[in-house]
Amino acid sequence: MSKKPRFLITTADERTWPTNPDEPVLFLGEWCKLYHRRYVWEKMDYETAPYHWDDREKLYRDYIYLNNLYEELLAELTNTLNEIHGVSKSLRYWRILIGPWLSYFVQILFDRWEMVKYVSDNYEIEKVTILDSLSEDNIPNDMNDFNNYYISDAWNEFIYGKLIRNWTQITFQLIRVAEGAQKNHSISLARKSIKDYKRKILQTLNYCLQRLTCKNEFFFTASYLPWFEEVKLQLLLGQVPKKWQLLPAPQVNIDFKMRKWELQNEGEKAFPTIIRQMIPIQIPAIYLEGYADLQSICEKLPWPKKPRGIFTGTADNSDDVFKSWAAEKVEKGAKLYIVQHGGNYGTSFWEGTEDRHYQICDKYISWGWDDENILKIKPAFNLKLIGKKIKWNPKGIALMVEFSMPRYSYRMYSVPVSAGQWNKYFTEQCRFVSALSKDIQNDLIIRLNKNDYELSQYDRWHDAFPHVKLDDGKKQIDELIKNCRVYISTYNATTFLESLALNVPTIIFWNPYYFELRESAVPYFKVLKDAGIFHETPESAANYLNRVWDDINEWWTSKTIQAARREFCDRFSRISERPLSKLKKMLKEI
Numbered sequence: 001m002s003k004k005p006r007f008l009i010t011t012a013d014e015r016t017w018p019t020n021p022d023e024p025v026l027f028l029g030e031w032c033k034l035y036h037r038r039y040v041w042e043k044m045d046y047e048t049a050p051y052h053w054d055d056r057e058k059l060y061r062d063y064i065y066l067n068n069l070y071e072e073l074l075a076e077l078t079n080t081l082n083e084i085h086g087v088s089k090s091l092r093y094w095r096i097l098i099g100p101w102l103s104y105f106v107q108i109l110f111d112r113w114e115m116v117k118y119v120s121d122n123y124e125i126e127k128v129t130i131l132d133s134l135s136e137d138n139i140p141n142d143m144n145d146f147n148n149y150y151i152s153d154a155w156n157e158f159i160y161g162k163l164i165r166n167w168t169q170i171t172f173q174l175i176r177v178a179e180g181a182q183k184n185h186s187i188s189l190a191r192k193s194i195k196d197y198k199r200k201i202l203q204t205l206n207y208c209l210q211r212l213t214c215k216n217e218f219f220f221t222a223s224y225l226p227w228f229e230e231v232k233l234q235l236l237l238g239q240v241p242k243k244w245q246l247l248p249a250p251q252v253n254i255d256f257k258m259r260k261w262e263l264q265n266e267g268e269k270a271f272p273t274i275i276r277q278m279i280p281i282q283i284p285a286i287y288l289e290g291y292a293d294l295q296s297i298c299e300k301l302p303w304p305k306k307p308r309g310i311f312t313g314t315a316d317n318s319d320d321v322f323k324s325w326a327a328e329k330v331e332k333g334a335k336l337y338i339v340q341h342g343g344n345y346g347t348s349f350w351e352g353t354e355d356r357h358y359q360i361c362d363k364y365i366s367w368g369w370d371d372e373n374i375l376k377i378k379p380a381f382n383l384k385l386i387g388k389k390i391k392w393n394p395k396g397i398a399l400m401v402e403f404s405m406p407r408y409s410y411r412m413y414s415v416p417v418s419a420g421q422w423n424k425y426f427t428e429q430c431r432f433v434s435a436l437s438k439d440i441q442n443d444l445i446i447r448l449n450k451n452d453y454e455l456s457q458y459d460r461w462h463d464a465f466p467h468v469k470l471d472d473g474k475k476q477i478d479e480l481i482k483n484c485r486v487y488i489s490t491y492n493a494t495t496f497l498e499s500l501a502l503n504v505p506t507i508i509f510w511n512p513y514y515f516e517l518r519e520s521a522v523p524y525f526k527v528l529k530d531a532g533i534f535h536e537t538p539e540s541a542a543n544y545l546n547r548v549w550d551d552i553n554e555w556w557t558s559k560t561i562q563a564a565r566r567e568f569c570d571r572f573s574r575i576s577e578r579p580l581s582k583l584k585k586m587l588k589e590i
Contacts, residue, residue, distance in 0.1 A: 006047065008119060008128040008170065010160040011153040012037070012407075012454070015175065016129040026123055028115055028160070030420035031407035035456035049123070052114045053409065053417050056513060062110065063350055063412045069272060070106050073279070074099065076263045084261070085291050089331065096327040096336075096360050098287050100317045101143050103352060104411055105282065108150055109275055111409045111418075112159050113167075120168045130161035132174040135281065136256075142249040142286040143318045151406040151453055162281075167274060212240040215305040218587065221246060221322060224313035224341045229386045229580060236584045244303060249320040252290030259288065286320050298325040307334045309587060313341035313383075316360065317353070335362040335590065339383055343493040346371075346572060347525075348414035349516035363590050367497070368574035371520070378586060381576035382501055384494075390481055392504045394553040397443045398436075398545070399484040401477075402429065403491035404449035404457060414516040415491065421514060422455065428511060428538045429490060430464050435542030440549055447471040447480065485552045486545065491515065497573040500533075500565055505556040508534045509541035524568050531564035 006026040007018045012034045018025060027033060027048040033041050053059040078094045081087075119125060131154075138158040140146035149155040164170050217239040223230055227243070234241040263276040286294055298321065307329055315322040316338060330336050338361040340346070345354050346369040357364055358376050367382045407419040416425050433441060448457045450473035461470055471480065481487060486505045489496035492515045499506045508528065517525060528534035532548075532555075535541035548555040555561060569575065576582060 003124055005124045005126040008123075008125045010116075010128065010164075011157040013131070013153040013157050014040070016131060016157060018129075026119060026125065028119060029418065030423060031156075031418060033419075034454055035460060036454075049115065049119050051418060051420050052118060053111070054420065056516070059412065059417065060350060063107075063352070066106050066110055066412070067352075067355070069275070070103050073106065073263065073275065074102060076276075077102065077279070080261060080263065081287070081291075084258070084288070089327070092360065093327040093331050095356075096316065096330065097320070097323050098283075099356055099360065100323075101146055101284055101287075102279075103356060104146070104150070105279070106275060107352075107412050108408075108410055109159065109278060110271060112156070113163055113271055113274060116160060116163045116168060120170055125170050127171040127173060128164060130165065130172050130174055131157055131177045133158055133177040136254040139254055139282060140284045141251055141290075142284050142320045143323075144249070144320075146284055147318055150410050151408060156408050162278070163274070166277075213242065213302060213304055214239060216308050217304050218309045218311060219244070219304050219307040220311045222312050222315040222319075224339055224383050226384070226387055233580050233583060236580055237587070246315060246319045247297065247301075247321045249286045250290055250293045250297065252285035252293065254285055255289050259283075284320075294320065294324050295328075297321055298328060301325060306332070309335045309337055309590070311337045311339065311587070313339045316357070337361060337363050337365060337587070337590070339365040339380075340367050341384075343495065343497045344413065344415070347517060347521040348492055349518045351413045352411055353413070365586070368569075368571050369520075378590070379574075380583065380586065381574040381579055382497065383579075383583075385498060385501055385573075385575060386579045388502065390478055390502050390504065392481060392485060392487075393483050394485055396483045396485040397445050397480075398440055398486050398488060398549075399480050400429075400433075400444060400446045400488040401490060401495050402446060402448050402457065402473075403493070404451055404453055404455055406453045407455065414514075416514040419455075425491075425511070425514065426460060432488075432490075432509065432538035432542050433465055433468065435539045435546075437546050437549070440545065441465070441468060445469045445471050445480065445484075447477065448473045450474055486549075488541075488545075492517075497569075501569050501573040501575055503565070505552050506533060507541050507545050509536065509538055512536050521572075524571050527564045527567050531561050533561070533564065 004024055006024045008026050008028065009017055009032050010028045012032050014037075021044060024045045027041075027046055029051055030048060033048070053062070074095060075091060077098065078089070078091050081094060081098075082089055133154075138149070138155055140149050161172075164172055218234070218237055220230055220234065221244045225233065231241040259280045261280055263279060265273055265276060303325060310326050310329060312322070316326070326334075326336060338357045344351055346366055358374055361376060363378045364374075364376050365378050365380045365383075368379050370377045370379045403415075403425065405416065405422055407422075409418045416422050433444070436444065446461055446468060448461070448470060458470060458472070461468065481499070481504055484504070486507055487496070487499040489499065489506060489508045491510055496506055496508050525534050529536075532544050535544065
């Protein structure tokens with residue numbers, strides 16, 4: 001690495017870049033270099049710091065270390081928040097309510113600190129520009145707010161600035177930002193929307209049905225069951241079906257007097273000290289200033305007062321009203337059932353969300369797999385696919401489904417981490433398309449992830465392959481599958497679990513260095529690999545598809561391929577006969 005003094009750039013926010021275009025710069029990471037702004041940064045005299053988690057062994061070691069630190073901090077926060085709010089809630093209560101935020105924040109801050117520390121120790125930094133924005137403009141209101149903050153340049157610049165100013169000797173200059181200029185700076189994630197008229201119908205129907213709510217019935221929300229199947233399940237359980245709507249957390253004003261507290265201090269300028277000092281500054285307002293308001297909302301909810309069980313797939317992460325209500329009910333004896341809501345679970349080497357689910361739930365309902373060391377796992381079947389059938393077209397297109405991720409790391413699991421590793425993923429996607437025959441390229445549709453995170457997916461693909469058709473990811477994927485002859489899955493997630501279970505011809509490929517598999521899953525992927533379904537290089541996958549393209553039907557319906565598909569799906573994406581009856585029995589037995 002060069003010892004030439006360089007101006008440090010921490011984010012893609014060009015307000016913090018040097019005004020002299022000839023000044024040597026050091027980019028803290030690939031996240032600084034936006035593809036659509038390459039005409040600016042490519043002309044600069046720049047270096048990019050190596051990313052500490054490009055060493056995947058370090059990534060996993062750090063994951064174990066941070067999990068242990070998270071447990072320490074959660075115990076300390078349990079005592080602190082109980083004292084602040086005058087309550088005596090259990091560790092499990094606070095784990096349900098603040099656990100998602102705390103686990104993300106610990107991992108995020110560690111990543112940011114490791115990079116700041118690395119360049120401080122290994123480069124000659126001339127100076128860095130920091131935006132002197134107000135702290136209250138950078139404190140998330142709730143978990144949903146936080147999810148938008150950590151993907152934004154503005155919030156990350158604020159965090160890097162805090163770390164540099166308080167824990168390094170790097171020379172910095174401040175640029176004052178007008179009050180409120182940083183508010184609402186986040187990149188909103190794409191969300192499913194309900195049209196107004198549908199929402200009004202649901203609200204009216206729920207208002208009527210809520211009057212028929214029994215205090216001890218099962219509660220379902222964000223269950224991952226198809227809506228009509230959830231209705232039938234509730235009827236089987238002997239209760240009037242309801243479609244409960246999740247509520248947004250109230251907006252809260254920041255009160256810095258409430259933030260004048262500290263967690264146990266390590267007494268040195270090391271990460272445990274940093275995180276303990278940053279938590280009171282950054283904890284979302286809904287857990288501190290807004291806690292009383294949150295409890296008041298939960299007390300007035302028309303939801304069951306003493307639910308027999310609480311059943312969800314995703315509401316335990318970002319919906320703070322639900323989490324607060326569920327945590328209170330669990331304190332009083334309600335059972336919490338978490339259902340698997342996608343891929344990666346049960347197959348990836350490590351998955352932080354999966355680990356947290358085991359800690360908060362009474363039972364974890366999987367799509368078929370189990371683990372002899374985790375008794376809470378209850379093998380079931382793919383709940384998303386109950387009642388679902390789909391036809392594919394033997395003479396149709398090739399549908400290639402793409403993966404995107406925030407440019408800044410946000411949680412640790414077995415996928416590419418941060419912008420630099422996504423860039424390598426994209427390069428491998430291009431290698432796959434390049435290795436396809438021209439006939440397949442002409443019949444190829446690349447489905448982009450609807451969340452772009454300023455990765456410029458469309459522009460990158462258009463520049464690399466102007467003739468290839470692109471889908472923006474907003475259509476229902478079922479409509480695309482109906483017209484495809486082969487489904488190409490490029491990452492470890494829900495996609496191929498559904499296509500295989502629905503018996504759609506599928507080719508899977510990914511780099512095992514970034515999508516590490518757990519030991520128990522390896523034999524099942526070997527079955528797919530031996531059948532030609534799973535590949536570990538883009539060229540292998542493309543060459544295989546070239547061979548079978550002209551008669552996909554003959555390949556896919558062969559006894560060998562179907563036996564491999566059934567063996568894999570029976571473990572990771574099971575289809576069940578009479579699934580609702582089995583689910584009813586399972587819930588009542590639990």
